[in-house]
Amino acid sequence: MPGEKHPLSIQLLETHCLTPNAARVALMEVLLASPQRHLNPEQLCAAMLRRNDGQSISSFKKAIYDLADLGPLARVVVSDKKNRSMTFYELADQPVHRHLYCTHCASLTEVFDAALEQTVRQHFLAHGLIPAKADLAMPGLCSDCQAVLATTVRAQADRFGTAASASLDG
Secondary structure (H helix, E strand, C coil), rough: CCCCCCHHHHHHHCCCCCCCCCCHHHHHHHHHHCCCEEECHHHHHHHHHHHHHCCCHHHHHHHHHHHHHHHHHHEEECCCCCCCEEEEEEEEECCCEEEECCCCCCEEEEEECCCHHHHHHHHHHHHCCCCCCCCEEEEEHHHHHHHHHHHHHHHHHHHHHHHHHHHHHH
């Protein structure tokens, strides 16, 4: 029910020593209720508006940025095809992990690899850096999209080959 405070939302905020104000609780509830784990700011704001509990967009957006900076949320930055980036947010309730992004269907896949994370930590330490609560997703094509694109290319080649041979015969 909109406006109802769920104990887990408040607990996650208090774990990070944050005051559970209305906008922060609403944001946590949106993320906890979402069937998708990764949401961009537009998706988060749209879900908040559907809640219809009187939160202003500006307060809600401030909560998004504050919670990403203060701990309960993690950012996933994705490079798109137009040399821009998109940011998704997820609850920071999982071990540190990486993300793979399909540039065709826009799916995000989480990769949990302790050995990789240890290597990344060692590089950060060697360079005197502290990792941010953000991940740069690695772009590529998922296997489903590879199959779809391969089928599409074959179909186009077949049509082109048929049309070309008909024009040569005629």
